[in-house]
Amino acid sequence: KNEVEQSPQNLTAQEGEFITINCSYSVGISALHWLQQHPGGGIVSLFMLSSGKKKHGRLIATINIQEKHSSLHITASHPRDSAVYICAVRQGNLIFGKGTKLSVKP
Amino acid sequence: DADVTQTPRNRITKTGKRIMLECSQTKGHDRMYWYRQDPGLGLRLIYYSFDVKDINKGEISDGYSVSRQAQAKFSLSLESAIPNQTALYFCATSDSGGSSYNEQFFGPGTRLTVL
Numbered sequence: 001k002n003e004v005e006q007s008p009q010n011l012t013a014q015e016g017e018f019i020t021i022n023c024s025y026s027v028g029i030s031a032l033h034w035l036q037q038h039p040g041g042g043i044v045s046l047f048m049l050s051s052g053k054k055k056h057g058r059l060i061a062t063i064n065i066q067e068k069h070s071s072l073h074i075t076a077s078h079p080r081d082s083a084v085y086i087c088a089v090r091q092g093n094l095i096f097g098k099g100t101k102l103s104v105k106p
Numbered sequence: 107d108a109d110v111t112q113t114p115r116n117r118i119t120k121t122g123k124r125i126m127l128e129c130s131q132t133k134g135h136d137r138m139y140w141y142r143q144d145p146g147l148g149l150r151l152i153y154y155s156f157d158v159k160d161i162n163k164g165e166i167s168d169g170y171s172v173s174r175q176a177q178a179k180f181s182l183s184l185e186s187a188i189p190n191q192t193a194l195y196f197c198a199t200s201d202s203g204g205s206s207y208n209e210q211f212f213g214p215g216t217r218l219t220v221l
Contacts, residue, residue, distance in 0.1 A: 004148070031208065041194060043212040086148070090208065093139075093164065096148035 003027050004097040006087050012103045019074040021100045023087030026068065030090045034061050034072050037084040037099065046072070046085075077104045109133045110213040112197050118219045119187050127182045127216050129197030137200045138180040139210070140164075140172060142193040149196065155180055156202070187220040194218075 007022045023032070034046040047054050047061040049070075054061050058077075063070040074081055082104050087097040110131045119125050129138065140152040151164030153172040161172060169191060173181045184191055197213040 033210070035212075041215045041217075043196065043215075045209050045211065048209050088149075093151055093154065094149075094210065096150070098146065098148045 002097070003095050004087055004089055006085075006097040006100050008100060009098070010101045010103075012105065013077050015078060015104055015106050017077050017104075019077050019081075019102065019104075021072045021085050021087075021102070023070045023072070023097055024068060025070075025087075025089045025095075027089065027091050027095070032063055032070050033088040033090065033094065034070075035086040035088060037086060039083065043086070074102075079104045079106050108214065110197060110199055110211055112195075112213040112216050114216060115214065116217045118221065120221050121188055123187050125184045125187055125218070127195055127197075127218070129180045129182070129213055131178050131197075131199045131211075131213075133199055133201070133211060134177075135199035135201045135211070136177060137202060138174065139198040139200070140170075140180065140182045141196045141198065142166065142191075143196065143215075144193050152182065152195075184218075184220075187218075189220045192218060192220045 003026050005024045031050045033048050035043050036046050037043045049063050058075045060073040084099040084101050086099045088094040113128045136157050139154045141149040143149050150166050152170050155161050155174045158174050171183045195216045198210045200210045
């Protein structure tokens with residue numbers, strides 16, 4: 001069983017839609033990271049959180065430690081949000097999910 | 107200029123060849139990592155280093171070796187490349203303290219093909 005599960009694996013949305021990507025994990029963690037991998041391959045860190053909620057622009061990340069679950073929300077999605085979104089949990093080093101491929105159509 | 111750089115960005119090599127991937131950073135971070143990414147799989151840790159004198163094996167270190175030549179440089183070597191080492195390789199850095207503590211910063215990746 002994978003220690004970090006993301007859903008959905010693939011997601012297609014229309015521009016302007018509200019998007020939710022989910023991450024569930026099965027191990028004790030000290031923090032959870034959300035990363036974005038651009039179509040060209042580069043990876044950037046979006047959020048690192050250990051409790052509650054964080055917001056940056058149109059992106060919101062939440063975590064429920066008791067339920068071992070995190071969500072990444074994108075409001076008013078735009079084609080430039082098209083990317084692979086990766087959840088990773090910190091248990092010493094990072095353990096990565098397989099990613100969710102998001103495509104936002106104009 | 108990019109904070110974390112990797113060379114080469116693309117490399118095609120043959121089975122049995124020795125190859126080195128290099129990573130340099132200007133962020134002043136003490137921790138550096140090498141990951142590989144395969145289609146359909148998450149990033150997996152190959153080796154990591156918390157300072158110049160500290161080298162640790164990750165999840166998939168077999169067939170790889172590393173060298174931390176300086177705080178800013180961390181190299182990954184494939185002593186005898188094999189086709190199943192074909193993958194996208196990422197270097198990353200993090201800081202053991204400060205405002206960005208434990209946030210990882212990734213290089214642009216090296217696409218390696220072993221024929």
